[in-house]
Amino acid sequence: MLIELKNVSVIFEEKTDVEKVALKDINLSFSTDESILLIGNTGSGKTTLIYLLDLLIKPSKGFLLYDGKDPFFYPYEFRKRFGVAFQIPERQFFSETVEEEITYAAKNFGVPFTQEDIEKVLELVGLRKNILKQSPFKLSGGEQRKVAIASILLHKPEFLIFDEPTAGLDLKGVLSVREILKKFKNSGKGFLVATHEPELFEDLCDRKIVLKSGTILEDVRSSVAHT
Numbered sequence: 365m366l367i368e369l370k371n372v373s374v375i376f377e378e379k380t381d382v383e384k385v386a387l388k389d390i391n392l393s394f395s396t397d398e399s400i401l402l403i404g405n406t407g408s409g410k411t412t413l414i415y416l417l418d419l420l421i422k423p424s425k426g427f428l429l430y431d432g433k434d435p436f437f438y439p440y441e442f443r444k445r446f447g448v449a450f451q452i453p454e455r456q457f458f459s460e461t462v463e464e465e466i467t468y469a470a471k472n473f474g475v476p477f478t479q480e481d482i483e484k485v486l487e488l489v490g491l492r493k494n495i496l497k498q499s500p501f502k503l504s505g506g507e508q509r510k511v512a513i514a515s516i517l518l519h520k521p522e523f524l525i526f527d528e529p530t531a532g533l534d535l536k537g538v539l540s541v542r543e544i545l546k547k548f549k550n551s552g553k554g555f556l557v558a559t560h561e562p563e564l565f566e567d568l569c570d571r572k573i574v575l576k577s578g579t580i581l582e583d584v585r586s587s588v589a590h591t
């Protein structure tokens with residue numbers, strides 16, 4: 365799928381009526397088979413861009429095109445093609461068991477899955493099967509993050525968007541996130557990872573986009589990415 369942002373600005377209007385320009389006149393296009401590293405200082409607009417791509421907010425100016433169409437006319441159709449892990453994905457939990465949490469998105473998007481599929485995603489993220497009956501709220505931060513990622517993988521998205529996926533993870537957790545992205549890439553699919561730790565993902569990415577104060581400071585493709 366081809367994603368295009370044309371002269372996109374996102375302006376938040378704060379209570380004080382002071383406008384906060386989070387993204388400023390962005391022109392960007394990428395294909396969902398690319399592996400993209402998104403970096404930039406705190407407040408540079410990374411999360412805002414991710415919210416926009418997941419159609420949770422609309423551009424204040426300019427427009428988005430997904431395969432040449434306005435995605436806001438078909439938000440459900442396009443959202444199901446993405447697997448998005450927000451900065452604190454566990455904040456989105458609401459199910460009583462890990463199993464319900466992991467299967468929620470697939471059910472919601474009408475994507476069929478088997479028990480074997482559930483076991484495969486658990487293995488991929490490095491969780492044991494006996495976690496399925498536990499409450500997601502009683503897990504460690506690292507386990508919660510893995511549950512959130514497992515839920516995303518079960519609905520078989522074609523593009524992953526991870527916002528700060530390694531925040532609060534130990535080395536084992538970091539390696540497991542890397543492994544997930546690597547496997548995803550090796551299966552011919554793409555991802556965008558926003559991070560303050562580019563060195564953890566640089567070698568997996570073939571494009572680096574640097575945001576600064578809501579604008580694109582740098583957008584470079586590399587031919588050295590290897591997995």
Ligand SMILES: Nc1ncnc2c1ncn2[C@@H]1O[C@H](COP(=O)(O)OP(=O)(O)OP(=O)(O)O)[C@@H](O)[C@H]1O
Nearest residue numbers: 376378384386404405406407408409410411412413
């Ligand atoms: N709902 C909102 N209302 C007002 N301003 C907002 C809102 N969301 C974000 N902003 C502002 O927009 C700018 C971009 O924020 P954003 O969260 O996209 O940055 P970021 O690059 O993801 O930062 P971080 O690395 O800290 O996560 C910031 O100045 C932020 O304060």
